[in-house]
Amino acid sequence: MLRSIDRLIDYISDKISDKKIEKNDIKIDNIKEQLDELRKVNTLLDEKEKEIQEHYSIIEEENEILSSIVKGESLYDIVKKIVNVIEKFAESSMGSVLIKNGDMLWDYCSLNLPRDYLDELSNGFPIGPNNGTCGAAAFHKEPYFVEDITKHENWLNYPGILKKAKNFGCVSCYSSPILGDKNEVLGTVAIYCTNDMICRKLHKRLLDWSTKVASIAIQKDKTLKELFNKNQQLDGILESSTDLILRSDVNMHLTYANKSFMEAFDLTEKDVEEGFDFSTLIHPDDIESFKKKYQVLFMPPYRGLHIHRSKTKSGEYRWYHWQGCAIFNKYNEIVEIQGNGRDITEEKRAKERLKNSQKQLKGITNSVNDAIIMFDEEGNISFWNPAATHLFGHTEREAKNKNIHNIIMPEKIKSENTTEHKKFINGDFKDIVNRTIEFQFSKMDGTIIDLCLNISELILNGIWNAVVVVRDVTARKKSEQKILRYFKEAGKKK
Numbered sequence: 001m002l003r004s005i006d007r008l009i010d011y012i013s014d015k016i017s018d019k020k021i022e023k024n025d026i027k028i029d030n031i032k033e034q035l036d037e038l039r040k041v042n043t044l045l046d047e048k049e050k051e052i053q054e055h056y057s058i059i060e061e062e063n064e065i066l067s068s069i070v071k072g073e074s075l076y077d078i079v080k081k082i083v084n085v086i087e088k089f090a091e092s093s094m095g096s097v098l099i100k101n102g103d104m105l106w107d108y109c110s111l112n113l114p115r116d117y118l119d120e121l122s123n124g125f126p127i128g129p130n131n132g133t134c135g136a137a138a139f140h141k142e143p144y145f146v147e148d149i150t151k152h153e154n155w156l157n158y159p160g161i162l163k164k165a166k167n168f169g170c171v172s173c174y175s176s177p178i179l180g181d182k183n184e185v186l187g188t189v190a191i192y193c194t195n196d197m198i199c200r201k202l203h204k205r206l207l208d209w210s211t212k213v214a215s216i217a218i219q220k221d222k223t224l225k226e227l228f229n230k231n232q233q234l235d236g237i238l239e240s241s242t243d244l245i246l247r248s249d250v251n252m253h254l255t256y257a258n259k260s261f262m263e264a265f266d267l268t269e270k271d272v273e274e275g276f277d278f279s280t281l282i283h284p285d286d287i288e289s290f291k292k293k294y295q296v297l298f299m300p301p302y303r304g305l306h307i308h309r310s311k312t313k314s315g316e317y318r319w320y321h322w323q324g325c326a327i328f329n330k331y332n333e334i335v336e337i338q339g340n341g342r343d344i345t346e347e348k349r350a351k352e353r354l355k356n357s358q359k360q361l362k363g364i365t366n367s368v369n370d371a372i373i374m375f376d377e378e379g380n381i382s383f384w385n386p387a388a389t390h391l392f393g394h395t396e397r398e399a400k401n402k403n404i405h406n407i408i409m410p411e412k413i414k415s416e417n418t419t420e421h422k423k424f425i426n427g428d429f430k431d432i433v434n435r436t437i438e439f440q441f442s443k444m445d446g447t448i449i450d451l452c453l454n455i456s457e458l459i460l461n462g463i464w465n466a467v468v469v470v471r472d473v474t475a476r477k478k479s480e481q482k483i484l485r486y487f488k489e490a491g492k493k494k
Contacts, residue, residue, distance in 0.1 A: 058209055061085045065213055075221040079109040082189070082210050082217075087112065090203055092195035097178075097214060098134055099187040103127055105134055113192065117164040127185070130154050132161065134188040137175040141185060143207060145200075147172045169194040176207040178214045186218045244320070244341035247327070252279045252294070255336060264343070266313030283309035283317050294324070297337055302326035307344070318345040371470040376463060379404040379427055383467075391472060393444040404468075414440040414448070424453075429466045433457045438473065450477040 065081050079097050086095035094112045098105040104124030125131065127138045132154050137144035149155040149170060155162045165173075175190040189210045191203050238245055238258045247256040253275035257267060265281055282290050286308035293306040303325040309317040320341045327336040365372050371388035375381045384399040392399075392407055399407055410425045420437045423429075437453045454469045 058085065058089065058206070061088075062209065062213055066216070069217050069220060075217055076109060078217045079214060080111065082214055083109050083111050086189075086191060086206050086210055090191055090193075090206055092193065093203070094192045094194075095210075096190045096192065097187060098125065098190070099218070100127070100138065100185050105138060105188060108187065114164070114168045117161070117168060120158075120161045120164055130157055132158060133173040133175040134190050137177045137188050138185045141177050141179060141183065143174070143176040143204065145172075145174050145204075149173055165192070171195065174200075174203050174207060176211045178211045178218060180215060180219055186215060189214060244339075244343075246278065246339045246341075247336050248278060248339070249275070249336060250298075250334060252277055252337075254278055261341075264312055265310070281310040283311070285309075294337075297324050297326050298334060302334075318343055319348050320344065369471075373399075373404070373468045373470065374458070374465050375404045375429075375468075376465055377429060379429070381407070382465070388470065391470060408441065412442040414442070429455070430457070430464070433466070450474045 061081075065078060065085075068078050068081065083095040083097060087093060094110070096110040096113055097108050098121075099108040100106075101124070104126055106124050107118055107121045110118055125135055127135050129136055129139050130153060131139070133144050133146050133149075136154055146152045146154060149162060149165055149172060155165070155173075170192045172193045173190060174193070175188050177185050178187040178189060180186050189207055191207065193203070241258060242260055244261040244264055245256075245258040246254060246261050248254050254267075254272045254277075255275070257272050262268065262272070265278075267276060279287065279290070290306060290308050293304055296304040303323070306322050306324070307319065308322070310320055311317050321344045322339050322341045324337055324339045326334045327338055329335045365383075365385040365387075368385070369387055371391045372383065372385045373381060373388055374383035381399050381402055381404055384394075384396045386396075388399065389395050394407055405425075405427070413421070413425065418437075420432050420435055421439060423431050424437060432455055434457075435455055437455070439451060440448055441451050442448055450473045452471045452473045454471075456467050458465045458467050
């Protein structure tokens, strides 16, 4: 349409020049002026039409590149397409993309810039207010334009780079920063122009377009790398864990199992892929209680604990402590169950052995006639056997956690006032370990008895304890006194 108008203007102009239109018929001068104005308008319209065509062509290129990003093409291939689009639309120009790393910009993709020029950038290019075009654009976080690189101070600061740029005919350089969602600098896009007559508006439009698309591509690549690294870390943690970790669908079919789980039950990755039913491993006597606990996971708070036996690869049933929780999708529907299990077989056996040992110890201490008392260095009682109850009149419940001096009260002790007696009364128990102390004691009913205390020490969980065996030696003392009296009387008769 615009070209037809242009031809019509040329035709009328030619007729006037050939004087085929008489001056008497129309005002030729006015027509010429109007034709000139019309030609100018037509030129503007022609430029606008070209600009619109370029705009839609760039949009088509953008759609293609965005499609490549969605498909997961490599970052370099995507950036390469961006540079190709710049060089396709900007005649006599070369595109370049630099990526920020630290405080430097590094060449990432420059398809047609000479090798010797890129060698000048091989050690990176610093970001700063007076550092070339790209360094300044990255520093200011806004587009930076240098119309004449031979006269601009930012380029004069780098004579080596300037010389190489002049060698390939660079006249001007435009650059714009690639900014992330948090306004952080990711890199820059630059356009090197070798013709000072080219359209500046187009270059600015290309920079605006290319930096936005490059930002999407770089941020997606960065996110994917971060996710990959985190997945690698998570996989490393899961696979190195000695705990058994699994995920299953709601019907108990495995969707994931870590290395420890598969090794414990002799499963393969194929078993997991095929959805092995892990409930078949559970001991028949435990399966009903397990199923009841499993249903608890589908109700608030959607987590629970269970202890049951499972058949291992050796054929042995071992005890496992499991923690389970429900996994939800975005629609708040339960789609999976996650479990974390730990082999507690040896722990249960150790507890059973300890329990049996405690029974044996209790049986022994309950059957002896001597009182056995244990207390810490402060004198607080933690063990009290039945013989102690019989001897002192206090039950185990009454004596436990009481101080020994509340039971064997100093004022009820009648002694020879030896050093050992004083230390016992003062609570200096550590100083009388492996000693034997004898004294008379007044019982609750006022009866005076003779006691013999053997004190030894026992360290439990790093805490010092005294173990005291107390024996009623009243009968022995009376026998000794009778024997002494007998020999005294016998000696007098002689």
